[in-house]
Amino acid sequence: MFVSDHLGINQQHHLTIGGVDTIELAEQFHTPLFVMDEDKIRDHCRQFRHSIEEYYQGAGLVCYASKAFCCKQMYRIAKEEGIGTDVVSMGELYTAMSVDFPVEKICYHGNNKTPQELEYALECGVGRIVVDNLSELHLLNDLAGNMGKKAVILLRVTPGIDAHTHQFIRTGQLDSKFGLAIELGLAMEAIKQAIQLPHIVLDGIHCHIGSQIFDIDPFEHAAEVMLSLIAEVQTTLDFSLKTLNLGGGFGIQYTDSDDPVAYDCYMKRVSEVVKKKATELGLPLPYIIIEPGRSIVGPAGITLYTVGNIKEIPNIRKYLAVDGGMTDNPRYALYQAEYNFLIANRADAPKDDTVTVAGRCCESGDLLGEHIKLQSAQVGDILAVCATGAYNYAMSSHYNRVAKPAVIMVSGGVAKEVVRRETLEDLTRFDI
Ligand code: LLP
Numbered sequence: 001m002f003v004s005d006h007l008g009i010n011q012q013h014h015l016t017i018g019g020v021d022t023i024e025l026a027e028q029f030h031t032p033l034f035v036m037d038e039d040k041i042r043d044h045c046r047q048f049r050h051s052i053e054e055y056y057q058g059a060g061l062v063c064y065a066s067k068a069f070c071c072k073q074m075y076r077i078a079k080e081e082g083i084g085t086d087v088v089s090m091g092e093l094y095t096a097m098s099v100d101f102p103v104e105k106i107c108y109h110g111n112n113k114t115p116q117e118l119e120y121a122l123e124c125g126v127g128r129i130v131v132d133n134l135s136e137l138h139l140l141n142d143l144a145g146n147m148g149k150k151a152v153i154l155l156r157v158t159p160g161i162d163a164h165t166h167q168f169i170r171t172g173q174l175d176s177k178f179g180l181a182i183e184l185g186l187a188m189e190a191i192k193q194a195i196q197l198p199h200i201v202l203d204g205i206h207c208h209i210g211s212q213i214f215d216i217d218p219f220e221h222a223a224e225v226m227l228s229l230i231a232e233v234q235t236t237l238d239f240s241l242k243t244l245n246l247g248g249g250f251g252i253q254y255t256d257s258d259d260p261v262a263y264d265c266y267m268k269r270v271s272e273v274v275k276k277k278a279t280e281l282g283l284p285l286p287y288i289i290i291e292p293g294r295s296i297v298g299p300a301g302i303t304l305y306t307v308g309n310i311k312e313i314p315n316i317r318k319y320l321a322v323d324g325g326m327t328d329n330p331r332y333a334l335y336q337a338e339y340n341f342l343i344a345n346r347a348d349a350p351k352d353d354t355v356t357v358a359g360r361c362c363e364s365g366d367l368l369g370e371h372i373k374l375q376s377a378q379v380g381d382i383l384a385v386c387a388t389g390a391y392n393y394a395m396s397s398h399y400n401r402v403a404k405p406a407v408i409m410v411s412g413g414v415a416k417e418v419v420r421r422e423t424l425e426d427l428t429r430f431d432i
Pocket of ligand 1: 293
């Protein structure tokens, strides 16, 4: 019945997360509410970390892609679990720095970083700046020179791989706003220039082929293409690219029809390819970085809403309106993303109704799902949406001046607030 094993049902027929009653959470912290199972997040960090230790003999690093869910507590967790992080803005970097995240384990991404951002990244001394294009490469070289520093970089390349996922979250193919295409020779050209620049230390290359990918083949293929590029650089330029960052993108289960592979399968299969290809090409094993985001936090989170208006249009559909919507989860509006829904206060009742879940915004497209099988609902029920830990709070907005929900983490059966609910004062804080 559940898409995740940390969810259960107690004697009151209430949905539980990490052993905590969601109805009590809704009463205590109000709705809409994000609830994340901290123990599960930690377990995912460990699974990825151990998969490198177990299957890959060259060393490596897991960098949590914090765009999936970013707050101080999340960086504390990553730090405590001994993994790194990928940041993509000054805001994310600032948040990581505010909990003394180990800078050497930070990768700084972005396809259009501003001079201020690059200066800030250099000032903080982040481990690797992932340079997206030639103009950024030269800008960074100049800024580093002015600051009397050397910038350690990876070059982001597009390996020309078309992963089978939604087109908005596909990034490895030739037609992409990200990175330098290998097949157009742009990657090689940037590598040549980077090696020559006095304030740049070229540590390696990066690729990210997309997100919510179930199939391991495109990851294997990407690793092969990247290894071939490393070999070509070695032979033609006599330069050794030491680090290979293969990005993130591992799919998770949202609904019963999703069938993700176990997290350690990824490293198991990709490290075989890397080892085989490196031996064939006579290369030393590169230092591997992977950047899982969704897979670390996605399955760990749920959202709780209170059911408000229920509107039945005969022979058309039944709308169930909730006290949140596209402001806390724009993924249905953006990608027609599907979720598993249930009435948390009658969690084991049969799902014998079919509804469209509507948000509260002045926008017809503000839906969380259509044709949803659900327990028959009444006003005041608590609706739970599963697997909302990634790209929900992170993509939330203030549309209609709706305040952002609180985020709660549960661990060992105890709940604590990690991001507080916004107040009306928060909403007007920047108005002059
Ligand atoms: N590394 C890079 C360079 C990335 O751009 C991303 C995601 C990741 C790692 C992490 O990918 P993940 O493991 O989370 O799939 N908003 C979309 C997802 C956008 C992903 C952007 N980049 C969604 O809600 O599905």
